Amino acid sequence: xxxxxLHGPNLNLLGAREGTSGGTLRALDEALKxxxxxxxxxxxxxxxxxxxxxxxxxxxxxxxxxxxxxxxAGLFTSYALKEGLEAVGLPAIEVLLRPSAxxxxxxEACVLQVHGSGGGFEPYxxxxxxxxxxxxxxxxxxxxxxxxxxxxxxxxAPAKSTSSGPGxxxxxxxxxxxxxPKEGGLGNxxxxxxPSSANKVDAQPAGKTLGRGSKxxxxxxxxxxxxxxxxxxxxxxxxxxxxAELAAWARxxxxxxxSGLPAEHGQKQMLEDSLQRLTLSHLPSTxxxxxxxxxxxxxxDEG
Ligand SMILES: O=C1C[C@@](O)(C(=O)O)C[C@@H](O)[C@@H]1O
Numbered sequence: 001x002x003x004x005x006l007h008g009p010n011l012n013l014l015g016a017r018e019g020t021s022g023g024t025l026r027a028l029d030e031a032l033k034x035x036x037x038x039x040x041x042x043x044x045x046x047x048x049x050x051x052x053x054x055x056x057x058x059x060x061x062x063x064x065x066x067x068x069x070x071x072x073a074g075l076f077t078s079y080a081l082k083e084g085l086e087a088v089g090l091p092a093i094e095v096l097l098r099p100s101a102x103x104x105x106x107x108e109a110c111v112l113q114v115h116g117s118g119g120g121f122e123p124y125x126x127x128x129x130x131x132x133x134x135x136x137x138x139x140x141x142x143x144x145x146x147x148x149x150x151x152x153x154x155x156x157a158p159a160k161s162t163s164s165g166p167g168x169x170x171x172x173x174x175x176x177x178x179x180x181p182k183e184g185g186l187g188n189x190x191x192x193x194x195p196s197s198a199n200k201v202d203a204q205p206a207g208k209t210l211g212r213g214s215k216x217x218x219x220x221x222x223x224x225x226x227x228x229x230x231x232x233x234x235x236x237x238x239x240x241x242x243x244a245e246l247a248a249w250a251r252x253x254x255x256x257x258x259s260g261l262p263a264e265h266g267q268k269q270m271l272e273d274s275l276q277r278l279t280l281s282h283l284p285s286t287x288x289x290x291x292x293x294x295x296x297x298x299x300x301d302e303g
Pocket of ligand 1: 009010011071072073074075076095096097098099100
């Protein structure tokens with residue numbers, strides 16, 4: 001898998017800028033290359049202070065790469081970049097060194113937003129891990145994830161690929177999902193998102209899941225089961241739900257599980273993985289065919 005890494009304006013000054021503690025751009029690129037090599041990914045890395053150069057690179061590389069990591073930096077409000085990303089139709093992850101205080105327009109064209117807290121390189125490395133996990137290549141077996149996500153107490157199986165937590169509200173066009181690396185590096189992260197209009201997720205203290213406050217105990221009728229997911233997929237196959245409606249439903253259930261909605265005993269990981277795939281299933285680059293939906297149902301059947 002080959003990825004395009006776009007660094008936006010002023011990131012050439014990384015490390016020299018006040019308050020930036022994660023090292024220089026060269027150090028970042030070296031860290032990216034090393035991790036990419038370990039993950040079997042190839043990278044094409046471009047930094048530019050010019051929007052047009054970033055757009056031209058997107059266009060010229062669109063057929064040579066399978067996905068995009070972009071830190072738009074000061075161009076986070078660029079509709080041109082958003083539309084450029086939409087035009088190339090590749091899965092893109094917006095990477096920010098720190099949580100942004102402002103809403104990113106570029107994130108609307110990304111399936112995921114990952115931000116750090118201290119300015120370190122973790123969010124970039126996490127984005128690489130997410131691509132390598134195979135979550136954006138439905139139909140292919142997904143390798144074990146290496147994000148270090150905490151295991152659910154009731155599930156004993158090793159964690160599988162995780163890569164998403166919506167970072168945009170459902171009403172928005174883009175299904176950006178947001179990951180927030182925890183302090184202490186990659187080894188102790190938990191997926192999470194905050195469905196705020198600001199599309200940001202605060203880094204959480206290590207060891208805690210990303211709760212969004214107490215919502216009370218969900219009732220038994222809210223239990224997420226394999227049967228329920230199968231039913232929704234079959235409604236989609238029968239034409240009772242559109243692809244977008246199924247994706248929106250999957251996203252809302254994924255978020256609910258992250259917020260504490262109970263899942264069928266011993267099946268939480270499988271259900272989360274299925275919901276993540278379904279959340280992306282309406283996008284051109286990660287669309288699930290009818291055959292793949294049937295396959296997903298079969299896997300749910302088998303547990
Ligand atoms: O240049 C940057 C860095 C940044 O993109 C980040 O990675 O945290 C956040 C932007 O708001 C800012 O303009």
